[in-house]
Amino acid sequence: xxxSITVLGSSSALPTAKRFPTAHLLNAYERFFLIDCGExxxxxxxxxxxxxxxxxxxxISHLHxxxxxxxxxxxxxxxxxxxRNALNIYAHSELENILNNQFKYYELQFKIxxxxxxxxxxxxxxxxxxxxxxxxxxxxxxxxxxxxxxxxKRDLNLRKDVVQxxxxxxxxxxxxxxxxxxxxxxxxxxxxxxxxxxxxxxxxYAFCSDTAFYPEIVKYISNADILYHEATFTxxxxxxxxxxxxxxxxxxxxxxxxxNVKKLLIGHxxxxxKDISILENEARSIxxxxxxVIEGGKYTxxxxxxxx
Amino acid sequence: xxxSITVLGSSSALPTAKRFPTAHLLNAYERFFLIDCGExxxxxxxxxxxxxxxxxxxxISHLHxxxxxxxxxxxxxxxxxxxRNALNIYAHSELENILNNQFKYYELQFKIxxxxxxxxxxxxxxxxxxxxxxxxxxxxxxxxxxxxxxxxKRDLNLRKDVVQxxxxxxxxxxxxxxxxxxxxxxxxxxxxxxxxxxxxxxxxYAFCSDTAFYPEIVKYISNADILYHEATFTxxxxxxxxxxxxxxxxxxxxxxxxxNVKKLLIGHxxxxxKDISILENEARSIxxxxxxVIEGGKYTxxxxxxxx
Numbered sequence: 328x329x330x331s332i333t334v335l336g337s338s339s340a341l342p343t344a345k346r347f348p349t350a351h352l353l354n355a356y357e358r359f360f361l362i363d364c365g366e367x368x369x370x371x372x373x374x375x376x377x378x379x380x381x382x383x384x385x386x387i388s389h390l391h392x393x394x395x396x397x398x399x400x401x402x403x404x405x406x407x408x409x410x411r412n413a414l415n416i417y418a419h420s421e422l423e424n425i426l427n428n429q430f431k432y433y434e435l436q437f438k439i440x441x442x443x444x445x446x447x448x449x450x451x452x453x454x455x456x457x458x459x460x461x462x463x464x465x466x467x468x469x470x471x472x473x474x475x476x477x478x479x480k481r482d483l484n485l486r487k488d489v490v491q492x493x494x495x496x497x498x499x500x501x502x503x504x505x506x507x508x509x510x511x512x513x514x515x516x517x518x519x520x521x522x523x524x525x526x527x528x529x530x531x532y533a534f535c536s537d538t539a540f541y542p543e544i545v546k547y548i549s550n551a552d553i554l555y556h557e558a559t560f561t562x563x564x565x566x567x568x569x570x571x572x573x574x575x576x577x578x579x580x581x582x583x584x585x586x587n588v589k590k591l592l593i594g595h596x597x598x599x600x601k602d603i604s605i606l607e608n609e610a611r612s613i614x615x616x617x618x619x620v621i622e623g624g625k626y627t628x629x630x631x632x633x634x635x
Numbered sequence: 636x637x638x639s640i641t642v643l644g645s646s647s648a649l650p651t652a653k654r655f656p657t658a659h660l661l662n663a664y665e666r667f668f669l670i671d672c673g674e675x676x677x678x679x680x681x682x683x684x685x686x687x688x689x690x691x692x693x694x695i696s697h698l699h700x701x702x703x704x705x706x707x708x709x710x711x712x713x714x715x716x717x718x719r720n721a722l723n724i725y726a727h728s729e730l731e732n733i734l735n736n737q738f739k740y741y742e743l744q745f746k747i748x749x750x751x752x753x754x755x756x757x758x759x760x761x762x763x764x765x766x767x768x769x770x771x772x773x774x775x776x777x778x779x780x781x782x783x784x785x786x787x788k789r790d791l792n793l794r795k796d797v798v799q800x801x802x803x804x805x806x807x808x809x810x811x812x813x814x815x816x817x818x819x820x821x822x823x824x825x826x827x828x829x830x831x832x833x834x835x836x837x838x839x840y841a842f843c844s845d846t847a848f849y850p851e852i853v854k855y856i857s858n859a860d861i862l863y864h865e866a867t868f869t870x871x872x873x874x875x876x877x878x879x880x881x882x883x884x885x886x887x888x889x890x891x892x893x894x895n896v897k898k899l900l901i902g903h904x905x906x907x908x909k910d911i912s913i914l915e916n917e918a919r920s921i922x923x924x925x926x927x928v929i930e931g932g933k934y935t936x937x938x939x940x941x942x943x
Binding site for chain 2: 339340343344347348366367372373374376390391392393396397399400402403404407408421425428429432433469494510
């Protein structure tokens with residue numbers, strides 16, 4: 328059951344020759360969720376051989392151009408490629424006007440289900456049998472949303488062969504998966520731990536771009552397996568970060584530490600940094616498990632059993 | 636005096652991993668004219684180390700997304716990079732609404748002078764001391780304009796040293812440059828051809844994308860040094876070309892031949908062609924001097940003297 332993120336763009340507002348603006352693609356159980364859609368996202372999707380057709384949900388954190396100017400081309404291509412099933416877009420309400428105005432002159436051949444994101448509050452905005460998605464406010468110049476993509480809690484897993492060994496009925500199986508012991512026909516009580524494995528841990532990916540240093544978000548993202556947090560500047564440019572409502576690499580690492588996440592990914596790099604290892608090293612000085620994202624980089628969260 | 640075109644994108648509506656949508660940059664006497672602006676144009680400008688800041692005029696042939704979706708990002712970047720001088724945009728009137736709507740949420744720090752292109756007629760839309768630009772109608776599903784970028788006719792050039800040899804006054808010089816002979820103080824008549832070189836030939840670049848096969852354009856583009864003409868399909872897909880108001884490579888070559896141009900560039904390739912030499916070869920079968928454009932390719936028109 329895949330749970331992985333592919334980064335399509337790592338630059339801040341000004342792209343460089345090598346770095347595209349923000350876009351992440353989450354594969355959760357072979358469902359694809361696009362998070363932000365900077366200019367050139369469709370080109371990056373092709374370059375990294377990711378399937379367009381599987382994207383049914385697009386999340387836009389905020390309405391600065393480097394986070395959504397790629398939508399127009401992507402949606403046009405969807406239409407040209409024969410898409411007819413509806414697309415869900417989660418964004419601030421103004422985007423609906425922008426899209427309507429844009430596609431007045433070129434009609435898309437599929438429907439858009441537009442979901443308005445809440446401003447200044449958290450909310451579950453999506454749910455299926457495997458995952459749910461929660462949005463929460465970040466701190467930026469305009470309303471901006473973070474997203475937490477989280478697996479649902481699972482039942483206990485039945486051990487191999489026990490169904491046949493004890494001739495379990497569907498009713499028995501449901502009861503065992505809920506943690507009950509089993510009363511065998513010979514009178515023996517079979518302990519639940521002999522019949523089941525603990526389920527896999529629930530995995531979580533948190534996406535936070537763009538934002539000033541904002542410890543308010545810690546409660547939403549705590550214990551995430553991967554936190555993506557913007558790191559536009561180094562600590563040396565802390566004042567500029569503050570004035571523009573962005574973060575330094577050190578601040579991203581502080582948030583990661585406070586939230587006790589397993590891994591920190593940093594991105595949204597200012598075009599002034601030709602070599603991004605300076606940002607990575609700064610974050611690692613207080614949060615070792617940090618990676619500066621690269622375009623096309625795939626970051627997988629593996630399944631792990633709970634431990635008794 | 637430079638007169639060269641750099642191609643930034645060569646794909647049709649669906650870009651590929653290697654081919655960006657349409658955009659050409661003309662350098663005429665170190666003034667830069669951007670023609671069409673598909674998604675990712677600003678990324679290509681950076682990749683090929685072309686200076687943003689020198690672009691003051693942008694021409695949009697028509698309002699299909701693959702010809703203008705890159706404008707939003709490019710204009711935002713201009714603003715972020717500190718541009719304060721006005722930008723001239725030449726396009727169909729609807730683009731003005733689209734831009735106004737787009738930049739309602741993110742204010743540009745410079746003024747846009749919007750020039751509405753004529754529909755179904757030709758017109759001189761730009762003029763400076765070196766060149767003029769004429770637009771003319773193409774044949775496509777929506778109003779679409781071609782553009783001719785042409786050097787102005789020049790006076791005769793004075794040969795080196797004659798000013799000193801004959802002690803020419805400013806008045807003499809003006810008279811000689813207009814083709815008159817010179818009456819020297821010793822009574823001798825100095826023939827104009829002894830005093831002057833013929834001027835350089837006026838160079839011309841014609842841009843025609845997107846269009847069905849349309850011989851009506853020949854009168855506007857005849858004798859151009861370089862004709863760029865779209866060639867979305869091969870002749871095998873002639874019917875599809877007709878239905879979608881595009882051209883085949885062979886049709887582009889026919890236009891080049893009828894117009895007696897010196898060189899034909901073809902582009903706007905359908906994503907179905909992995910290897911574009913098939914299109915190039917088809918065009919060359921009737922017009923030898925054809926090149927299938929490549930991204931970053933620079934096509935220069937050299938200065939050449941008129942011949943007596």
